[in-house]
Amino acid sequence: MKQLLIAAGLGLSLAGCATTGTPAPARARPPIVPIPTTSNNVVGLERxxxxxxxGLVALFGRPGADLLEGDARKLQFASGTxxxxxxxxxxxxxxxVVTHVDARQTDGSPVDRASCVAALSMKAQGK
Incomplete structure (x- = not known):
């Protein structure tokens, strides 16, 4: 009798773990936009x-964001890519002066920093 109660309790506790709803459809990821690159990396992080x-404004144009926090400053530049x-x-x-850069695609996906610098430079030059 004791084993029957244990088995019934175990079965009921496992039944509570089952789901009856249908899973949510997966969200489609936006298409990846190709990032222009340079063959000799002339327009890279060293710039x-x-x-x-x-110097950054001369290279990319006016930043979309300019944030100050104490002595530190963050400038954000964006293109369609x-x-x-x-x-x-x-x-x-x-x-x-610039000591660190982060880069991402407009959807938040990772992107090579040097490629982003190249894309922003091309945008600033009207290419």
Whole structure:
């Protein structure tokens, strides 16, 4: 009798784990947009790292976002293909310069940072 009660209790507890609804349909991911690249990487990260804010504006045009937090500054540049966040920090008493960049596609998917720099440069040049 004791074994029967244990088996019945176990069966009822497992029955509570079953679902009767249909699974939600998977959301379709937007198509991936090709990012232009350069064969010799002339327009790459080396054009961004160490730049001050004026240099970035000269390279990409006016940023879509310009955020200050203490001595740090973040400039965000975007095209139809990607978004680039450039983080500028001062070195001693010198003007803040880019020490780190993040890049992503406009849907948030990862993208190569150098390719994003190339795409933004081409956009700024009207190509």
């Amino acid at each position: 961004v790292m160490g730049q001050n804010a004026r 990607c978004v680039l966040d450039a983080y500028l920090y001062p070195k001693g008493k010198a003007e803040p």
